[in-house]
Amino acid sequence: MNIILLGPPGAGKGTQAQRLVAERAMVQLSTGDMLRAAVKAGTPVGLQAKAVMESGALVSDEIVSGIIGEMLDTLGADTGVIFDGFPRTAAQADALDGLLATRGRTLDHVVELEVDEAALIERIVGRYTCAKCGEGYHDRFKLPKVAGVCDVCGSTEFKRRPDDNADTVRTRMAEYRAKTAPILPIYEARGLVQRVDGMADIDVVSRAIAAVLDGVAG
Numbered sequence: 429m430n431i432i433l434l435g436p437p438g439a440g441k442g443t444q445a446q447r448l449v450a451e452r453a454m455v456q457l458s459t460g461d462m463l464r465a466a467v468k469a470g471t472p473v474g475l476q477a478k479a480v481m482e483s484g485a486l487v488s489d490e491i492v493s494g495i496i497g498e499m500l501d502t503l504g505a506d507t508g509v510i511f512d513g514f515p516r517t518a519a520q521a522d523a524l525d526g527l528l529a530t531r532g533r534t535l536d537h538v539v540e541l542e543v544d545e546a547a548l549i550e551r552i553v554g555r556y557t558c559a560k561c562g563e564g565y566h567d568r569f570k571l572p573k574v575a576g577v578c579d580v581c582g583s584t585e586f587k588r589r590p591d592d593n594a595d596t597v598r599t600r601m602a603e604y605r606a607k608t609a610p611i612l613p614i615y616e617a618r619g620l621v622q623r624v625d626g627m628a629d630i631d632v633v634s635r636a637i638a639a640v641l642d643g644v645a646g
């Protein structure tokens with residue numbers, strides 16, 4: 429089982445990937461993490477990547493592919509893989525096909541966690557935490573039982589993260605769409621893309637992803 433997991437910030441992609449890793453013994457190949465690990469481990473491709481990064485240039489598709497190949501070669505044939513952050517371009521999508529094919533693997537699913545932008549903004553902009561104990565609250569969905577007093581520790585000080593605002597959410601959504609726009613049509617054409625409602629409860633999302641992976645979803 430080899431899948432690509434896509435989702436904008438706030439869709440819970442990290443949590444869902446962790447669950448797949450824990451429950452299905454899949455391995456998450458996150459390009460950024462792998463690159464750092466390969467550089468640190470001093471693998472042949474890692475050394476190339478290091479030289480490129482030190483020169484200030486962007487790491488090429490070839491190097492990224494090389495690192496993914498190195499990682500795939502360390503996995504057992506039946507270990508499932510979740511690709512995260514790769515591919516980003518049509519050329520990388522081609523490269524991924526080659527990397528998988530030469531190892532007897534195929535790409536089974538592209539799962540996209542969908543979010544409703546307006547609902548996501550409401551969810552993120554309304555959240556705040558107790559400044560003392562860190563308990564999370566929300567203007568609409570989870571108010572303290574006594575207004576202005578933390579349920580847990582009784583503190584009356586609360587704080588909001590400065591980047592929890594509508595503009596930041598819109599910018600991140602736009603970045604996400606720009607990053608996925610080159611590859612989604614490729615996989616759509618191959619009938620591989622399945623969408624899951626990322627706004628649902630975490631467990632509901634997990635079940636929906638499981639249904640896709642187990643082939644019981646439409």
Ligand SMILES: [Zn+2]
Nearest residue numbers: 558561578581
């Ligand atoms: Zn508190």
